Amino acid sequence: xxxxxxxxxxxxxxxxxxxxxxxxxxxxxxxxxxxxxxxxxxxxxxxxxxxxxxxxxxxxxxxxxxxxxxxxxxxxxxxxxxxxxxxxxxxxxxxxxxxxxxxxxxxxxxxxxxxxxxxxxxxxxxxxxxxxxxxxxxxxxxxxxxxxxxxxxxxxxxxxxxxxxxxxxxxxxxxxxxxxxxxxxxxxxxxxxxxxxxxxxxxxxxxxxxxxxxxxxxxxxxxxxxxxxxxxxxxxxxxxxxxxxxxxxxxxxxxxxxxxxxxxxxxxxxxxxxxxxxxxxxxxxxxxxxxxxxxxxxxxxxxxxxxxxxxxxxxxxxxxxxxxxxxxxxxxxxxxxxxxxxxxxxxxxxxxxxxxxxxxxxxxxxxxxxxxxxxxxxxxxxxxxxxxxxxxxxxxxxxxxxxxxxxxxxxxxxxxxxxxxxxxxxxxxxxxxxxxxxxxxxxxxxxxxxxxxxxxxxxxxxxxxxxxxxxxxxxxxxxxxxxxxxxxxxxxxxxxxxxxxxxxxxxxxxxxxxxxxxxxxxxxxxxxxxxxxxxxxxxxxxxxxxxxxxxxxxxxxxxxxxxxxxxxxxxxxxxxxxxxxxxxxxxxxxxxxxxxxxxxxxxxxxxxxxxxxxxxxxxxxxxxxxxxxxxxxxxxxxxxxxx
Ligand SMILES: Cc1cc2nc3c(=O)[nH]c(=O)nc-3n(C[C@H](O)[C@H](O)[C@H](O)COP(=O)(O)OP(=O)(O)OC[C@H]3O[C@@H](n4cnc5c(N)ncnc54)[C@H](O)[C@@H]3O)c2cc1C
Numbered sequence: 001x002x003x004x005x006x007x008x009x010x011x012x013x014x015x016x017x018x019x020x021x022x023x024x025x026x027x028x029x030x031x032x033x034x035x036x037x038x039x040x041x042x043x044x045x046x047x048x049x050x051x052x053x054x055x056x057x058x059x060x061x062x063x064x065x066x067x068x069x070x071x072x073x074x075x076x077x078x079x080x081x082x083x084x085x086x087x088x089x090x091x092x093x094x095x096x097x098x099x100x101x102x103x104x105x106x107x108x109x110x111x112x113x114x115x116x117x118x119x120x121x122x123x124x125x126x127x128x129x130x131x132x133x134x135x136x137x138x139x140x141x142x143x144x145x146x147x148x149x150x151x152x153x154x155x156x157x158x159x160x161x162x163x164x165x166x167x168x169x170x171x172x173x174x175x176x177x178x179x180x181x182x183x184x185x186x187x188x189x190x191x192x193x194x195x196x197x198x199x200x201x202x203x204x205x206x207x208x209x210x211x212x213x214x215x216x217x218x219x220x221x222x223x224x225x226x227x228x229x230x231x232x233x234x235x236x237x238x239x240x241x242x243x244x245x246x247x248x249x250x251x252x253x254x255x256x257x258x259x260x261x262x263x264x265x266x267x268x269x270x271x272x273x274x275x276x277x278x279x280x281x282x283x284x285x286x287x288x289x290x291x292x293x294x295x296x297x298x299x300x301x302x303x304x305x306x307x308x309x310x311x312x313x314x315x316x317x318x319x320x321x322x323x324x325x326x327x328x329x330x331x332x333x334x335x336x337x338x339x340x341x342x343x344x345x346x347x348x349x350x351x352x353x354x355x356x357x358x359x360x361x362x363x364x365x366x367x368x369x370x371x372x373x374x375x376x377x378x379x380x381x382x383x384x385x386x387x388x389x390x391x392x393x394x395x396x397x398x399x400x401x402x403x404x405x406x407x408x409x410x411x412x413x414x415x416x417x418x419x420x421x422x423x424x425x426x427x428x429x430x431x432x433x434x435x436x437x438x439x440x441x442x443x444x445x446x447x448x449x450x451x452x453x454x455x456x457x458x459x460x461x462x463x464x465x466x467x468x469x470x471x472x473x474x475x476x477x478x479x480x481x482x483x484x485x486x487x488x489x490x491x492x493x494x495x496x497x498x499x500x501x502x503x504x505x506x507x508x509x510x511x512x513x514x515x516x517x518x519x520x521x522x523x524x525x526x527x528x529x530x531x532x533x534x535x536x537x538x539x540x541x542x543x544x545x546x547x548x549x550x551x552x553x554x555x556x557x558x559x560x561x562x563x564x565x566x567x568x569x570x571x572x573x574x575x576x577x578x579x580x581x582x583x584x585x586x587x588x589x590x591x592x593x594x595x596x597x598x599x600x601x602x603x604x605x606x607x608x609x610x611x612x613x614x615x616x617x618x619x620x621x622x623x624x625x626x627x628x629x630x631x632x633x634x635x636x637x638x639x640x641x642x643x
Contacts, residue, residue: 035423038501041511041589041597046113048096050469051183052149057176060143060151070141070155073172073180074134081131081159086122093118094173094181098463100594102624103189104166105129107631108640109601109624111463111594124643133160137167138454144171147473152183156457163636164189164627169461186461188624195630197244215309222311224250226629227332227346229575231257231312233618234611235352236301237280240308241626244281247633250344251312251352252334257305260354262298266383267409269293270615271401271518273434275441275449276459277615279304280622286447291520313337321349321576328606348629351572352611355513355588356565358574366541372555378402378562387558388413395546395556397538399425399494400514403562408522411530418532418556420548424495426505426516432481433504433518436474456620464510464594471503478504485519488527493535509614510596511589514564568612580605587612600625602640607632 053059073092080088093099099118100111105125112121134157141155152171159166168187172180191197207214226242228235231253242249255263269291270277277292278284282304284292292300305312319333319341332344359377367375378398384406387394392415396407399421410417435442440458443449462470475498479486486496500507505516517523525531536549546554568588573581583605587598595601599610600621611618611625631637 033423034497034500035425035515036500036508036512040500041586042500042507043592044464044468044590044594045592046098046465046594047468048114048465050150050466051094051096051173052147053151054149056173058174060145060153060174064143064153066141066143066153066155069153069172069180070136070170073153073170073182074136074157077157078132078134081126084126084130086119086126089122089126090115090119092182093185094175094183097182098184098465099182100184100186100461100463102187103628104131104161104164104168104187106641107628107638108642109595110641113463113465113593117593121641121643125641128638129161129163131159131161131166134158137457138451146470153180154458156454158190160193163193163631163638165191165193167457169457171461171466184461184463184466186457186463188457188460189627192245192627192630192636194636195245195634198246215306218309219311219313222248222250222313224248224311224344224346225633226250226348226350227252227330227344228350228352228611229318230254230352230354231301231305231314232260232352232354233279233301233615234354234613234622235350236304236308236310237618237622238350238352238611238625239310239312240280240304241622242629243308243310245626245630247626247630249311250346251305251310252316252318253312253314254317256302256314257312258298258300258302260298261294261301263382264294265378265381265402265405265409266295268405269520270297271520272430272438273442275443276438276452276455278452278619279615280619282307283452318575321580323580323605323607330607347633348607348609349576350609350611350625351568351575353568353571353575354565355568355612357568357570358566360563360566361561362538362563364538364540369543370541370546370559372544373557373559375559376561378406378560381406381560384410384413384415384417384558388415391416392557393555394418394558394560395420395554396560396562398422398562398564399517399533400562400564401517402564404517404522405520406560406562407531408520408525411522411525416532417530418534418554419494419526420534420536420538421495422535422537424497426499426508427482427486427489427494427496427519427523428478428504428516429482429485429519429523431519432478436478452619456616459616460620464590467506468501468503471506472501475499475502475504475506485523485527489523492526492529493533494526495535513588568610576608580608584608584610601628 093115095115102109112118137156137158144154145151152173154171157168166189171184173183175181225248228239228251231251235251239249239251273290274292313336315337317335319335321332323330330346330349334342336342359379361377394410394415394417396403397420399419407417407419441455508515539547539549584603585598587610589597591597599612
């Protein structure tokens, strides 16, 4: 069933029962030792309850005409935004409404929470930016009722400013005395009017040398305006966006494009259905498997680089990077393929080396002395194949996705495997979560998926405040739907919780970028005892023993640390050096107004950008960042609004 509302990054919620669903028998949210505090990397401070029917004192009548009502709001918007009437604009919002903007007005990523902030921002911004030429985009306006007690008039519009074509997703609520009020509005730049994407090349008998020779020569001679470090999904997407905006791009990749997926543990498939994972301009074919095997995803990325004719230097890395303080221009020395050094002078450098900085291994007393077995990080463990003979015992430290996947690979081979859990994990079934969280991208009965651009506008539309409120409801509903699964896990000794701020994976994705597992088979093995669970942590190692907290003595032949990664800032330090890394703020996590720290926007270092995120992020944010860079390069970008 396709759900009716899509929420930034996580939650789509179909109508269930009255209110937020049945009261749970046991509140897994009430975990006494959560792995992260509610405010861990989450500084957002404009929470407000949802404008439910109870709060508003009125419901949207069943016979309302969504198109007509939306037209009424658009007429008002057109009037105030066309004339720069900041007060008129702010007055269209609920007192606790949210205006989120990506580039269209602010040339930044900003959220203005509640009416006073909207009024102030509009006063400043509408003086320099007028919006005109309003129209409707598909899907048509509708009443979106994810819960019986909460409904909005939801519609998408197009408009133009002097510099960009843009869109906006609007959720309006009906109030008792003031008619329709905008609850959330997300304005997003869609294209630069002066610099639309360049059309496809002719390609017909274009030279007297083969295409591959032409490509090799172009790649070799690359002299980038935009140097992208890292050829994962984010680097590739941004490179393609830049190229089609006429920016000279180059990716420097330390391995080979695609290796990042091909070289992960061999039993890995992507954790969610592929419905929203396509890279820009290059949709998966119709018969693509629901869960993409990691190696196949690696090939898809290689095909992408060739199909988009991107300039990539594989097996290459940064030797040194310096920036002229006055001009912001870079001098970057590259070790190209281990064969030669090249000095580049790009205007912009983009770090696309992943949110995962460096593999994180805890330092545990006696670790180096352990002789009874092997110790590895999960990034160095590709399979348990060689551990199945001779009654070997494996310990997996960590109970997020990699930990579960690794333990499951062992248990499927009949290996005696134990997961060591220090703090609770957010677990949800794919059966219940996938349709609710990304169901709007799902294929129909003919296998056809809805237009990605359309769904992306909706998926990324909600500001953090409302997304958190709806995320909390969704997590509770999912917990009830998954109750048997969760009860089974608890009985087997595994602890779960309802996630940071009780929002399931919604907030965890924005902060910790992990700490969850979407059941892909391992839970079943935990429940039936094929995967054992111990609580606690490794206190120390002796030569022949692993001492778990509380003095429990154990012995394992293989210990895999599925303990994640250090922050991206470590990768910046390693790649660009300490002088630059010291100026970059923390990356990821949510700031006070609800935007990501440092990613996709100013980093603290002029002309240095961070492009990160899971696959839909790669597609969506690459477009914004490429436009931002193009506007800077061509001198048409107003300064970002930082008030
Ligand atoms: C086990 C596992 C499963 C995952 N499953 C999913 C999933 O199902 N869906 C999803 O969206 N995400 C998943 N993720 C998260 C996923 O890794 C990230 O979303 C994604 O890889 C981020 O893309 P990226 O382009 O930012 O980074 P990456 O894909 O990590 O790409 C970074 C690239 O930069 C290169 N690089 C790094 N440092 C340098 C350097 N100094 N110089 C040159 N090149 C460098 C790397 O070799 C790599 O190719 C998973 C992660 C793990 C570990």
